[in-house]
Amino acid sequence: MDYKIVSADAEQGNIVVQFSHVGMDDIMTMIEVPIENNAFVSGDALEAAIQSHAPIWLLERRAAVAAATGFDAIAALVQTEQADVVTLTE
Numbered sequence: 001m002d003y004k005i006v007s008a009d010a011e012q013g014n015i016v017v018q019f020s021h022v023g024m025d026d027i028m029t030m031i032e033v034p035i036e037n038n039a040f041v042s043g044d045a046l047e048a049a050i051q052s053h054a055p056i057w058l059l060e061r062r063a064a065v066a067a068a069t070g071f072d073a074i075a076a077l078v079q080t081e082q083a084d085v086v087t088l089t090e
Helices: 043-051 056-067 071-075
Strands: 002-009 014-021 024-032
Touching: 024 056
Parallel strands: none
Antiparallel strands: 002 014, 014 024
16 A cells, blocks of 8 residues: 655654555545654654554455445345424424
8 A cells, every 4th residue: 555644743743644545545644653762763663653554454345345245135225215304392
């Protein structure tokens, strides 16, 4: 999954990362940058921190949804008629 850092807030010690993948809407998330030995991590440690927030579950979910069957039975339960709305007055 690709990503880019789109903002950084030194006062709060966080970054906003935009994750992207082909066929998926971009997902933005705020990450509190880890601190080790009184310094913000960088290099491989920063990469690991960013990757640990990658929404891999979404890719896995989309693959599972694409392979699943039987949703038509669930879709048949959708009720499109609006119920009558009752307004109470004093």
